[in-house]
Amino acid sequence: SQQGEEDPQALSIQEGENATMNCSYKTSINNLQWYRQNSGRGLVHLILIRSNEREKHSGRLRVTLDTSKKSSSLLITASRAADTASYFCATIAYSGAGSYQLTFGKGTKLSVIP
Amino acid sequence: IAGITQAPTSQILAAGRRMTLRCTQDMRHNAMYWYRQDLGLGLRLIHYSNTAGTTGKGEVPDGYSVSRANTDDFPLTLASAVPSQTSVYFCASSEAGASGANVLTFGAGSRLTVL
Numbered sequence: 001s002q003q004g005e006e007d008p009q010a011l012s013i014q015e016g017e018n019a020t021m022n023c024s025y026k027t028s029i030n031n032l033q034w035y036r037q038n039s040g041r042g043l044v045h046l047i048l049i050r051s052n053e054r055e056k057h058s059g060r061l062r063v064t065l066d067t068s069k070k071s072s073s074l075l076i077t078a079s080r081a082a083d084t085a086s087y088f089c090a091t092i093a094y095s096g097a098g099s100y101q102l103t104f105g106k107g108t109k110l111s112v113i114p
Numbered sequence: 115i116a117g118i119t120q121a122p123t124s125q126i127l128a129a130g131r132r133m134t135l136r137c138t139q140d141m142r143h144n145a146m147y148w149y150r151q152d153l154g155l156g157l158r159l160i161h162y163s164n165t166a167g168t169t170g171k172g173e174v175p176d177g178y179s180v181s182r183a184n185t186d187d188f189p190l191t192l193a194s195a196v197p198s199q200t201s202v203y204f205c206a207s208s209e210a211g212a213s214g215a216n217v218l219t220f221g222a223g224s225r226l227t228v229l
Binding site: 033040042044088092100102104107 | 219220
């Protein structure tokens with residue numbers, strides 16, 4: 001079953017605007033990751049935020065994590081047409097017996113219009 | 115270039131046929147995974163391997179089998195393909211196996227159509 005759920009399912013913005021995507025999850029996590037997928041390609045890791053972190057930056061990406069609300073957001077600032085892709089959150093949670101499970105959400109499809 | 119190689123990139127298959135999707139990585143990662151991606155359902159884990167010689171079942175393992183004879187290769191076999199197995203299949207790997215810091219590297223995917 002899906003642990004993370006992204007919102008919105010699809011987002012269309014003009015180039016230069018900021019894009020915000022949200023992810024909600026149900027159980028306690030060890031960390032949360034965001035991945036990007038260009039059409040017809042595999043997923044590419046963007047950023048990882050640990051459960052004891054509240055915010056993390058990487059270039060034009062800003063990720064926040066609120067463990068009390070079980071939610072995360074990915075902000076892409078000053079968007080470019082090349083940012084057009086689907087974005088997935090993935091949660092890592094302890095699944096017992098020393099193992100961790102990584103579960104992906106269904107993704108947000110971002111379209112950046114030039 | 116280091117990474118994951120999947121083959122074939124695309125295949126059309128008759129129902130009932132056996133099919134093996136190949137996956138090879140050259141990063142010496144311990145863990146490897148197979149996901150299927152379907153429209154509206156996101157990525158779902160089929161099988162995984164935390165280290166060579168071990169495998170485990172994911173969320174949707176029925177109809178699929180895997181083996182991990184060595185570190186680099188992780189083939190996925192459909193013993194008798196059915197139309198519901200039409201999907202895009204992604205192989206992935208991570209440096210750590212049963213770890214809380216898994217970051218996955220993905221292959222480019224194999225698009226399988228079962229008629």
